[in-house]
Amino acid sequence: MPYRHRLWIAAVLGIAAIVVVALGPGTAPVSAGAAASSRTVGGVALVNDATHRPVLGLSPLTDGTVVDLSRLAGRDLGLQAESTGAATFTLTGASGGSFTATGPQGYVDCPLLATPDEYTLTVVTERGDRRTVRFTVTDSAAAGAPLDVLFVGNSLLGTFTKASGENTPQLVRHLATTRGRTLNVTQVIHSGYTLQHSWDDGLVGPALDGTKRYDYIVLQEYSTFVALSPADALRTLLHTYEPTFARALKPGGRVVLFKNWALVDPDPFASRAAAKTAIDTGYAALSTALHTPNLLAPIGDEFETVAAERGPSYLIVPDGKHPHDRAIYLDAVTLYGILFHDSPRDLSDLYVAANDAAYLRSVAAVAIGY
Template sequence: MPYRHRLWIAAVLTLAVAVAAGLGWAAPRVAAEIPAAGALVNGVAVVDEATGRPVLGLSPLTDGTVIDLTRLAGRRLALRTDDHADVALPSTPGEYTVTDDEEAIHYSVTTAPAARAPVSVLFVGNSLLGSYTRATGENTPALVRRLAAAAGRPIDVTEVLHSGYTLRQTWNDGLVASAITAARRYDYVVLQEYSTLVATNPGAATDTLLHTYAPALRRVLKPGGRVVLFKNWALADPAPFPSRAAAKAAIDEHYADLSAALDLPNLLAPIGDEFETVIAGRGTSYLIVADGKHPTDAARYLDAVTLCGIVFQDSPRDLADLYLPAAEAAPLRSVAAAAIGY
């Protein structure tokens, strides 16, 4: 059955985090709003009550999750069920339990900085993740690795990327096999499907996810691990849709369906939502190269800081600029932070 919960909360306290949040600034022409569809999360979500957005990485809540309130300063947080019932998140450090008819989810709350344990991430996809920056010759997983190193965050990155392939083709060619052996375990598995497949053939994408990848991922996810569905952007050429807006609507709808159908803890990385926010101010060519499909260097940076924020369960606002000027990088980080709930 889908990863859904009806909740009773074992311990309820009002959250009032006293530390003020540091807010990033946005340069002119970069909008600050993220479409609500970008925040869809399956299961139990930790949400910011002020914005109504789930905090991705912590959401969906899984057994053993540690909620570090020092990383969520100035926020009023709640637990939200699939039926949008909100219950205040405890603010007192301790161990808590969320239960339903089938299972208990044990999580903890801390007000002391949590230890930074190594994070293990598997990336499976094609050239949307695997193409290289002109500035440094790094693909998106490599940028995630470098951002993590600059922030002093240990990470183990495994890549299975093949240009032009669907996830089904990547599987059928045996490319994933070495990454999903009994010896490998991951905190996060990032799945990036072919650019137009989910929007135009959701049945094929769903069949691949549920019947090919899900059984294998169940074996290699660590306890408390999550699947990250990389919700891609609408291409410059929206065909077969009449407009980019129509293509984006199809992407939103069918990725939400994928997330709901997957019987594993999962979340949607709101990449396409962030693209629309930035494109509204900077134009399509700022994030999509002349071929109408692949990301620019600015887009790869946006993707990487978003994924870093998710897998490290922390705001990307203070990550390194890398190859971008600070005046360009900081607004992109702010867009990413808003989209993932920080």
């Protein structure tokens, strides 16, 4: 059997294995890191009605989430429960406002979300599954507290721009500064490493020992690892990293899984579309299996949007793998929007030509729900 075909079969079997591990006997599927329970709604997303996408960073809603309307692209918001069939939403404000509606597909428009208040939301599905979450809606553009973020990855996250000499975490911090925000960056980045290699070499352990706690932990896996070795990627996430999250994350903290892009050469996959499908499948399974609240940064999705319109070389350098300066900017504005719950549409161009920067910010904004 040709080597290419053996790798393809291995990849398919690996994806099957991850599904078996994540959804084994007696285990219910769980999205965005919510705890599995036969009587609990998996999670509730805040949805931008204009784009029909979850607002990442704010979704899934958890106790203590603050929704700042002044940082959203619009105030038309809805609620989406992860459930099959209908779900009834009851939203009650501390000031007396209330809203109850049933969405046949687990989704409802919710005009009350345009009113600043402290809210209690209860979602009940048609089979009796239930989730209650308490959050705040505000319309003030308060600067907010500094964020502490740990970035763990390799050269896809660590490539420095030729224009400014900044890698992605540093560029996110730069963007935050232009908006009057403070980002305290801790980074563990080693070229060519998987997350497991970073752990085995003792590089990341000290950052996760609980001495310092983070609002977010951003994890970027080796470029092809999740697509080709999904079971190993799942084992790394659940058995190596997740046991540290309780001590390393602040209350309400989340994990951000950096969804990598498909390489220009898709080998051993038949096409870049096939490689992208394997990436999507693998990352969805990781997010589902992870019990810690988490979300997927849709970097690879954005790359495909741009590649379809302007070609892969617009974002990827001639080696077919690493990011161009424009790609690093796209990654940074996406992560800024997620981490700070703020639309990236009006961020600074920095070193990118104005037309290109506006285009990339628009792609990012749509992908993350702004």
